[in-house]
Amino acid sequence: MVLGLFMFGFEGDEPSVFEETLKFNIDAKFDMCGCSLLTPYPGTINWFEMMRRKQIVSFDWDKYDQSHIVFKSAGLSVEQFYNGYLDTYDGFYTLSRFPWDCSRNPANWAIYNAFFRKGGVVTRDPDQLIARPTPEPEFAAMPPLMLQKAAWRELVMGTPGGGGGSTFE
Numbered sequence: 092m093v094l095g096l097f098m099f100g101f102e103g104d105e106p107s108v109f110e111e112t113l114k115f116n117i118d119a120k121f122d123m124c125g126c127s128l129l130t131p132y133p134g135t136i137n138w139f140e141m142m143r144r145k146q147i148v149s150f151d152w153d154k155y156d157q158s159h160i161v162f163k164s165a166g167l168s169v170e171q172f173y174n175g176y177l178d179t180y181d182g183f184y185t186l187s188r189f190p191w192d193c194s195r196n197p198a199n200w201a202i203y204n205a206f207f208r209k210g211g212v213v214t215r216d217p218d219q220l221i222a223r224p225t226p227e228p229e230f231a232a233m234p235p236l237m238l239q240k241a242a243w244r245e246l247v248m249g250t251p252g253g254g255g256g257s258t259f260e
Contacts, residue, residue, distance in 0.1 A: 092122040092199065098157070099176055100129030105166040109175030113182045122195055123203050124183050126176060127157035133232035142231070149222035158214060161222045173217055180213050 095116050099108060116124045131138040131147060132155060141147050141162055149161040164172055184207040190200050207213065214220045 092195070093120075095119065095121040095124040097124065097126045097179075098129055099126060099179075100160075100162070100164055100167070100172065102165050104164065106171050106175060109179045113179050116183055117188070121183075122200060123207075124179075126179055128160055128172075128176065129162075130155050130157045130159075131162055138232060147227075148224045150225045150228050151222055154222040159220060159222045169221055173220055176220075177213065177215060180207055183207075 097112050097116075099112075112126070129137075131141045133152075138147075144165075146162045146165070148163055149159075151161075154161050160169060160172055163169070167175070184204045186204070189204070190197055
């Protein structure tokens with residue numbers, strides 16, 4: 092069996108990403124597909140860039156698991172993000188894709204289809220999938236040791252260029 096794994100929520104993602112990903116999965120004839128939501132883990136470059144752009148809305152670390160929306164996407168509203176994510180699963184795991192020609196093991200396919208469609212993997216409750224906004228913690232993750240971009244140095248050090256004599260240079 093072939094499994095395709097995909098992630099949604101990158102900076103360039105817009106509403107069409109869900110339909111394009113679904114079409115790719117179906118055209119590639121994947122047996123299964125798994126989708127996750129971008130999670131800007133504290134301490135990563137992605138985290139610092141999103142912090143700089145004020146995109147992170149939830150600091151509930153229990154929601155940092157690639158299954159919850161914890162930031163404001165640049166190209167997707169929360170509703171588009173939520174609906175597109177679920178529509179991708181629903182469009183892929185449908186009986187119309189059942190392997191009637193027995194090119195795949197129908198029993199395995201039926202089990203995976205039922206599991207994904209009925210919420211065995213995907214949370215469908217918007218109150219669960221969309222993390223609630225929380226206040227920023229008093230102490231945030233430290234930056235990576237080698238800040239390559241001036242914008243990252245500025246974010247951390249508070250001055251253009253990051254200041255002189257810093258341990259981050």
